[in-house]
Amino acid sequence: MRTKFWKFMLGVGIAALAFAGVPGAGAQCGLPNKPIKPMSWHPLYGGVHPSLVRTALDGDDHREPSIVGMWHVIFTAQTQNGDPVPVKGGVMIDNSVVVWHSDGTEVMNSSRSAQDGNFCLGVWKRTGERTFLLNHIPWQGNVYDPTVPPGEIGMPQGGAQLIEKITLGPDGNSYSGTFTLHAYDTSGNVYVWFTGVISAKRITPDTPFSDLL
16 A cells, blocks of 8 residues: 555656646646635726637626636646545645636646746636636656756656636636646657546735735
């Protein structure tokens, strides 16, 4: 059981690195440090109108809340390679700040060390009433290697695909859903994959940094 657990933790480290990567820069998102406690959402700031989001799907209800904005997002893995993770309740594999843009693009900033790269990109569409699909295809800059000294970066890897299916809360202050993450080597072969759940709360212009620690 102990061996299985450590193999799982190595897989979690790989998944965390697979969570991102700005194309051409070899960056990636990764493991969190501390949980964040965002404040409640206030009305939209800066005049971003929900109608802009309707480009993702015609026939939108004008009264529907907007996904556009900044969010605190927690990713909790429940399976690894099809098997339940050896930790009750799942394992948090990413703790991020995410921005959804009205043009259908998305950017994520993880609590991973900036030295290794902690930004990644995605594209989304609206699929129904308050429901959305996000397709995240990052290049994976490097992978965790216990033989690499602290402060240095591991060997480059292929990439990953993160698919999110989420539902925005009726008040527009939160969203939740599921994700599937496949990590690929440089030959396009899947070497680890995870499924799990997502929970998110909106970050507002009034949220102090101290509330994110």
